[in-house]
Amino acid sequence: MTRRPTISQVAELAGVSKATVSKAFNNRGGVSEQTRIRVLGVAAGLGWRPSARAVALTSGGSGAVGFVINRPPTLLSSDPYFAELLSGIERTLAEHGYWLLMQIAEHSTPAQERDAYVSLAQTQRIDGVFLAESRIMDQRFDIVAELDLPAVIVSRPWARTDIPWEGAAHPGGGVADAVAHLAGLGHRRLAYVAGPPDRSHVQFRTQAFLEAVAENGLSVVGISRTDFSAEEGHRATGDLLGQREAPTAILYDSDPMAIAGCRAAMARGMRVPEDLSVIGHDDIHLSRWTTPALTTIRQDVQGLGERCAARLLELLGVLVAPGVALPEPELVIRESTGPAR
Template sequence: MDEERGRPAKRPTIADVAALAGVSRAAVSKVFNDSGRISEPTALRIRDAAAKLHWTPSSTAVALRKTRTQTVGLVLNRPGELEVGATSSLLISGVESVLTPRGYGLLMYLVDRGLDEEARTYQRLSDNRRVDGVILTDSRVGDNRFSLTRSLGLPAVLIGTPWENDVIPHVDSDPPGAGVDDSVRHLVELGHRRIAYVGGPVDRVQAVLRRITFEESMSAAGLVPTATVATDYSPASAAAHTAALLRREVRPTGILYGSDTMAIGGMQAAREAGYSVPQDLSIVGFDGLPLGVWVDPALTTVQRDAVQRGRIVAMRMLDLLGESLEEPPLLSRPYLVVRGSTAAAPE
């Protein structure tokens, strides 16, 4: 009892024990869950701190831990193409680098039959108790997965930005359109005035926010976009739209794309139409995939760390599950990497 204030004293927490022992919360958790490797002197120091504070692990938390699957789910919706793209592969490697050392596995599903089948997949994961929580990707306008996972009691973390500040733990660049403004500024400084944008579909939050950033950046430069195109993220679609833009009477001299693979598709379409990159057309991608340095010319792109995003979202996921991890690092802001696919605007 706090005699001065006349109310019960605050119950000590695992963070208090960690601070007194001079260790991380993860170390305290490992000692009391008999998991991981902690040196005997450190373990003794932790137990001594817990005794001084009269702290013991929550019986509810211990019981929940015993019923867990030690598995995190990831459902990727890829209509018409059951494949994992380059960016998703990097994200997954980041997720695995956090989960695996802590004894967790990743259960991945590829769904190609639309949103209803995706919702049924989450339902099955919950009904069969296959996973302890799920990682969500590809944030959508009016996304119903947030309310669905809440109703199913599935802890969830989103890689991306929720539409209109929907309440869900998430990890994304801040601001979400970061890097697009730098790309526009780069082309304007090179003398480009006719600039187009070929991005993702209208139902993807990421694509919408980048398109808004593009239009605002063009307006700030006193320019009007030559075109803004919304399509899927495939290189084939990007190539088709690029060819159409280059057939216009007033064609763009610079094009920004929503992904590196789209930009590479656009580069090929420009060549097939008889235009040289970057002499006739400057091209900027987005994602900073390793593949970008191997195309000719090397791709100017917005670099972001997909592996880091995967690591951070996995840390947030384990934190939701009651695992005591160190505080996730701040996510790096995307930045422009200038290579050979951009040059001065043609006269």
């Protein structure tokens, strides 16, 4: 069969109406068990199933899920992480007939953030929501529970919660390998340019960094907090290199910050990696094309998006084929790290 099978073909071969086919798949009354089995058997033989969106609409849902990104749009435009994450989410949602309703805005107060979720749930009538960049004390967990809104947390949360999450089992993974790599190159003074301290993944990585530094007998000469932007990465690098005891290597919480950090070092007349070793995080596509090519910690961001979308669809009663397990973050060694001088 070259064309996608239709509900009309299922109805014709099963000898029933299209309405009966719909009732059989939605477990609604008015259909005998014998007829239900026959309809499901014909549909399986043809390889037909109702779209998830159609099922959602039939059951009173909207066929849409929401994603609120609490960042300024200008900041988001410079961070490829979310583009890759959304690519994975959209790919899986589209396969099952769902669509994504996204809101990008900076909610500076808890009340503004709460209003955003209430509006999505009650006005836009989304069926579920993704919770990205979970925080140490995250009010969104209480908000979705209050709204009775199915949700999936993107990446492991800091504290235990009943809300399901998808991501690496060890969010700080790769950081210990990065520190060990630098120690093997003779570096003894390390610094870390991190994101906001209330973010769960930032805390996991910072904890892994401090533990690895201690394990390798190295010194931390600075930890700078940023908003993840390249501009802040540039500023933080300049501050760290201007200290009396400057680092010989810096780890960053994102690749854009690491790339900007290389520029900040060059502006001070330093060379990477001869005078300063640099390690990023995420392994965005651009990282392999920079000069020097960026040593970074790789994570499968698109795969994370796919798994989060599949998990949310499962919560909504959609049958989703099981996906492969996410790989743990791993160090990718390129040209931006070298022996300490």
